[in-house]
Amino acid sequence: MRRDESLARLDREYDLLVIGGGATGLGAALDSAARGYATLLVEARDFAGGTSSRSTKLVHGGVRYLQ
Structure with a gap:
């Protein structure tokens, strides 16, 4: 997704911001x-x-289960 498309989606309120x-x-x-x-x-x-x-040169194994 392009930056301008991403910024256009920020026009609403969110309950939680995860950084x-x-x-x-x-x-x-x-x-x-x-x-x-x-x-x-x-x-x-x-x-x-x-x-x-x-941290370990590998992506945390749990990430693949988030799909």
Whole structure:
């Protein structure tokens, strides 16, 4: 998604803002959305590219189960 398209979606209110799309952030966002909360997840880079990828050189195994 392009940046301008992403910014256009920010014109509504959200119940929860999750900063960081690593294993923990993705899990929190998924759980919140599954409970019916309007959830906004923001990430500076590719998902699971920060601490989740550098700590062990592998993406946390739990991320694949979030789909």
